[in-house]
Amino acid sequence: MSNPSIDKLIEGILKECTPTSEEEINLHAMANKVKNKLESCVSEYKLGSKIKEIVFGGSFAKGTWLKNEADIDIFIKFKNEVDYGPFEDYGKLIGMQALKEYSPYLRYADHPYVEAYVDGVKFNIVPCFDVSFGDWKSAADRSPFHTSYVISNLNQEKKNQVRVLKKFLKSLKIYGAEISIEGFSGYVCEVLILKFGSFLSTIKFFSTYSNDNSVIGITKSDHEQEKHKRIFDSFLVILDPIDENRNLGSAISSRSVATLIQSSRKFLANPGNNYFREEPISRPNNDLKDLLSSFILVIEFKYSDRPSDVIWGQLKKMTRSICKFVESYGFRILKYQCNVHEKEKVCVIALLYESLTISKLSFKIGPEIFRLHDVEKFIEINDGSPLKWLDNDSRTRCLLFREFTNAKDYLEFVLTNKPDLIGIPRGLKNDFFRSFKIYTLDQNPSLDEHIKNTVSELLYTDGRVF
Amino acid sequence: MSNPSIDKLIEGILKECTPTSEEEINLHAMANKVKNKLESCVSEYKLGSKIKEIVFGGSFAKGTWLKNEADIDIFIKFKNEVDYGPFEDYGKLIGMQALKEYSPYLRYADHPYVEAYVDGVKFNIVPCFDVSFGDWKSAADRSPFHTSYVISNLNQEKKNQVRVLKKFLKSLKIYGAEISIEGFSGYVCEVLILKFGSFLSTIKFFSTYSNDNSVIGITKSDHEQEKHKRIFDSFLVILDPIDENRNLGSAISSRSVATLIQSSRKFLANPGNNYFREEPISRPNNDLKDLLSSFILVIEFKYSDRPSDVIWGQLKKMTRSICKFVESYGFRILKYQCNVHEKEKVCVIALLYESLTISKLSFKIGPEIFRLHDVEKFIEINDGSPLKWLDNDSRTRCLLFREFTNAKDYLEFVLTNKPDLIGIPRGLKNDFFRSFKIYTLDQNPSLDEHIKNTVSELLYTDGRVF
Numbered sequence: 001m002s003n004p005s006i007d008k009l010i011e012g013i014l015k016e017c018t019p020t021s022e023e024e025i026n027l028h029a030m031a032n033k034v035k036n037k038l039e040s041c042v043s044e045y046k047l048g049s050k051i052k053e054i055v056f057g058g059s060f061a062k063g064t065w066l067k068n069e070a071d072i073d074i075f076i077k078f079k080n081e082v083d084y085g086p087f088e089d090y091g092k093l094i095g096m097q098a099l100k101e102y103s104p105y106l107r108y109a110d111h112p113y114v115e116a117y118v119d120g121v122k123f124n125i126v127p128c129f130d131v132s133f134g135d136w137k138s139a140a141d142r143s144p145f146h147t148s149y150v151i152s153n154l155n156q157e158k159k160n161q162v163r164v165l166k167k168f169l170k171s172l173k174i175y176g177a178e179i180s181i182e183g184f185s186g187y188v189c190e191v192l193i194l195k196f197g198s199f200l201s202t203i204k205f206f207s208t209y210s211n212d213n214s215v216i217g218i219t220k221s222d223h224e225q226e227k228h229k230r231i232f233d234s235f236l237v238i239l240d241p242i243d244e245n246r247n248l249g250s251a252i253s254s255r256s257v258a259t260l261i262q263s264s265r266k267f268l269a270n271p272g273n274n275y276f277r278e279e280p281i282s283r284p285n286n287d288l289k290d291l292l293s294s295f296i297l298v299i300e301f302k303y304s305d306r307p308s309d310v311i312w313g314q315l316k317k318m319t320r321s322i323c324k325f326v327e328s329y330g331f332r333i334l335k336y337q338c339n340v341h342e343k344e345k346v347c348v349i350a351l352l353y354e355s356l357t358i359s360k361l362s363f364k365i366g367p368e369i370f371r372l373h374d375v376e377k378f379i380e381i382n383d384g385s386p387l388k389w390l391d392n393d394s395r396t397r398c399l400l401f402r403e404f405t406n407a408k409d410y411l412e413f414v415l416t417n418k419p420d421l422i423g424i425p426r427g428l429k430n431d432f433f434r435s436f437k438i439y440t441l442d443q444n445p446s447l448d449e450h451i452k453n454t455v456s457e458l459l460y461t462d463g464r465v466f
Numbered sequence: 467m468s469n470p471s472i473d474k475l476i477e478g479i480l481k482e483c484t485p486t487s488e489e490e491i492n493l494h495a496m497a498n499k500v501k502n503k504l505e506s507c508v509s510e511y512k513l514g515s516k517i518k519e520i521v522f523g524g525s526f527a528k529g530t531w532l533k534n535e536a537d538i539d540i541f542i543k544f545k546n547e548v549d550y551g552p553f554e555d556y557g558k559l560i561g562m563q564a565l566k567e568y569s570p571y572l573r574y575a576d577h578p579y580v581e582a583y584v585d586g587v588k589f590n591i592v593p594c595f596d597v598s599f600g601d602w603k604s605a606a607d608r609s610p611f612h613t614s615y616v617i618s619n620l621n622q623e624k625k626n627q628v629r630v631l632k633k634f635l636k637s638l639k640i641y642g643a644e645i646s647i648e649g650f651s652g653y654v655c656e657v658l659i660l661k662f663g664s665f666l667s668t669i670k671f672f673s674t675y676s677n678d679n680s681v682i683g684i685t686k687s688d689h690e691q692e693k694h695k696r697i698f699d700s701f702l703v704i705l706d707p708i709d710e711n712r713n714l715g716s717a718i719s720s721r722s723v724a725t726l727i728q729s730s731r732k733f734l735a736n737p738g739n740n741y742f743r744e745e746p747i748s749r750p751n752n753d754l755k756d757l758l759s760s761f762i763l764v765i766e767f768k769y770s771d772r773p774s775d776v777i778w779g780q781l782k783k784m785t786r787s788i789c790k791f792v793e794s795y796g797f798r799i800l801k802y803q804c805n806v807h808e809k810e811k812v813c814v815i816a817l818l819y820e821s822l823t824i825s826k827l828s829f830k831i832g833p834e835i836f837r838l839h840d841v842e843k844f845i846e847i848n849d850g851s852p853l854k855w856l857d858n859d860s861r862t863r864c865l866l867f868r869e870f871t872n873a874k875d876y877l878e879f880v881l882t883n884k885p886d887l888i889g890i891p892r893g894l895k896n897d898f899f900r901s902f903k904i905y906t907l908d909q910n911p912s913l914d915e916h917i918k919n920t921v922s923e924l925l926y927t928d929g930r931v932f
Contacts, residue, residue, distance in 0.1 A: 210836040235860065258835040258860035265838065288852050291867075295827055334829050334865065335855060355825035361761055362820070363800050369724040370676040372731065379932050386754050387925060388932040389801060394701065394724035396932070399800065401757075459853060466845050466854040466862070
């Protein structure tokens with residue numbers, strides 16, 4: 001069933017995100033220039049015996065980058081017999097030396113790599129090992145296999161469909177495997193288009209996605225899918241076509257998947273350009289912010305430099321720990337938003353509470369009446385409770401009085417006096433305790449811009465999803 | 467393993483609750499006198515052709531009544547062929563006429579019966595049908611079979627053990643099958659002693675009672691118990707020895723069972739006379755009452771006369787409905803107590819809230835993301851929500867503002883404007899809406915005695931259980 005208006009819309013988006021041949025020619029020229037520099041550097045340092053070859057990778061090599069948004073990945077393939085130490089050292093050396101005129105700098109993923117802007121285009125110079133399939137020695141070794149697979153299987157038309165899909169996901173902030181996003185990687189987009197043929201088919205698939213068809217595999221039969229569903233315990237299972245024992249979906253959060261499902265439905269019902277625009281999150285109307293300011297607690301702290309995925313991972317973990325901890329005391333967090341402001345090196349956690357004050361009264365529920373010793377222990381522990389009773393479910397209940405009823409007081413007390421009760425990642429502890437601030441939104445009317453942004457995200461409803 | 471101090475204690479209690487031979491002789495004389503009056507009345511009204519016989523029943527017939535606390539049950543056994551209308555009418559007539567000099571009055575269980583005090587002893591004159599086993603026509607027909615069974619199987623020593631058990635249960639307020647108690651009936655006590663042999667063995671059994679040994683049957687093997695456990699879905703299964711397809715435990719609340727379990731443990735650890743005394747529930751110390759008075763909501767209303775089991779059943783049902791209803795709005799009831807004050811014809815419900823005020827904020831959780839139409843409907847219904855988001859579990863959440871944040875205001879509003887939302891039993895509606903009052907305890911410092919009693923029960927911790 002073809003829908004002329006949706007087809008026309010996609011046609012327009014296709015044009016927007018497909019690079020011109022001029023862009024392609026320019027990029028290839030630049031890419032070759034940088035590759036030549038790297039190869040010269042290898043010769044200069046007499047590293048030829050350690051290095052198998054230098055190859056292009058990523059969306060540039062596969063021809064699926066978004067118009068005017070290309071990054072160029074270049075892989076330095078070290079021979080298998082090179083040890084890990086020299087691999088890292090020479091990897092850094094080659095990248096830094098070859099691009100020295102472009103102010104290169106080091107970045108860290110699983111291992112260090114070099115980044116530099118050459119004539120406005122970002123280059124990533126990534127060392128990897130030249131290994132046989134499966135004998136991975138570094139996290140980057142699988143990448144060239146993905147690149148070859150996509151190059152061999154994706155024709156020009158499908159490459160452009162990948163671009164439309166990326167644009168759609170990017171607009172919804174669910175494009176990218178990085179921990180800050182936990183969304184759909186470029187490779188996942190390519191696999192989806194290989195599976196479903198087009199952007200529209202992919203969107204249609206997700207609009208009716210259910211638990212029953214949750215395994216996406218290019219070659220496997222439905223029968224075998226059942227098996228994979230049982231093996232991979234994740235919300236969405238996407239089998240890696242070069243290794244069907246690997247689930248590309250495990251890095252995608254269920255929230256990202258749900259966002260794709262729900263926005264696919266809405267897009268099909270009401271297609272529009274807005275699904276392909278990256279608009280900044282608008283500030284919520286001030287009414288809502290004012291209404292909720294006495295329900296929002298902000299925690300901010302400075303952190304020392306570290307890779308983006310590391311700080312995001314630590315911050316997300318810490319935020320979940322804090323929520324769990326305060327909820328176990330009786331507070332209720334309705335929604336939270338955490339954010340790393342990399343420029344300012346500030347982490348912000350904004351928590352929307354059901355209420356910043358809770359009752360003085362609380363209660364505990366004991367074990368099943370049958371469990372003699374546990375019941376005894378429960379009664380002993382709660383000896384001070386002024387009211388104990390058996391409820392209709394036959395469990396013992398104890399009335400207790402809370403020491404703290406204010407969310408800020410409670411969190412401040414615990415962080416100051418019993419910080420180990422909250423699971424703060426070890427690598428963040430020093431930074432956190434040196435610099436943390438806690439305040440409610442209504443206490444602090446003049447907020448820094450990056451705090452305002454986090455609060456805006458907290459109070460944002462994406463009209464394209466709901 | 468014998469414990470001399472516990473044996474001595476039970477010996478003492480045995481003496482306290484076993485009637486003297488003087489009491490026995492007196493009761494038998496009185497019982498025969500009343501029975502003769504009933505028989506004369508049958509002759510006088512020429513009802514001999516309708517009536518098979520007049521027999522004693524209940525604890526008096528079985529010899530298990532508590533010293534100085536005997537009620538005497540007399541059953542008028544109508545012949546099977548008598549219709550239900552005449553059965554009721556003649557039943558009432560005989561009782562009322564025969565005992566007219568003792569100010570008899572009607573009471574209602576499943577069918578009407580006559581009650582009167584003769585020389586300080588309560589007599590219940592209950593009509594039943596003379597049926598074959600199993601062909602029950604009225605709820606009282608099974609009783610004579612129970613009586614015969616107990617008389618044939620319970621020796622004098624065990625009768626006295628039944629008395630000790632009754633005393634123990636009565637002291638803990640879990641003796642009696644009436645709906646106000648939902649406890650252990652006299653017949654259940656007899657069956658337990660037949661099963662376990664003595665009070666102490668019964669208590670020991672319950673002190674280690676668990677889900678695995680939850681079927682109590684006198685004759686059945688353990689193998690068959692499994693079957694019964696599956697058939698009877700109740701906390702405690704006690705097979706009726708005269709009909710093992712019947713579960714005597716179904717009328718016993720799990721709270722009553724749990725009370726027996728827990729107090730058995732405590733009694734064995736620390737035996738004392740206090741487990742056999744019926745002390746009135748002491749007023750909680752005023753500190754606790756003062757501390758909690760701003761957390762307690764009282765609902766009271768007058769009711770028109772009806773049988774005790776009827777009003778108790780209605781009140782308990784209504785109390786559960788109210789709790790469920792206010793909890794679904796976001797309030798939390800920690801504990802409740804309801805009470806029928808039969809003298810004043812007043813029902814009282816006392817609710818201990820976690821807090822009488824709740825947050826303005828609330829939220830709703832939508833269906834699973836896969837359920838396309840349900841999600842759509844959910845979003846449509848909550849269109850007015852100012853904040854919608856997908857949470858980590860992939861469900862849609864909506865922020866909502868509550869109209870009411872005060873427990874009393876909310877309940878008053880609903881009861882006045884939308885009473886049908888709360889499940890008030892039909893038979894109570896008129897009485898309730900004509901007379902209900904709602905107030906918080908701290909609003910109303912000068913409480914009637916019966917309200918004070920209900921609040922005392924609400925705030926009572928039984929030291930023999932915890």
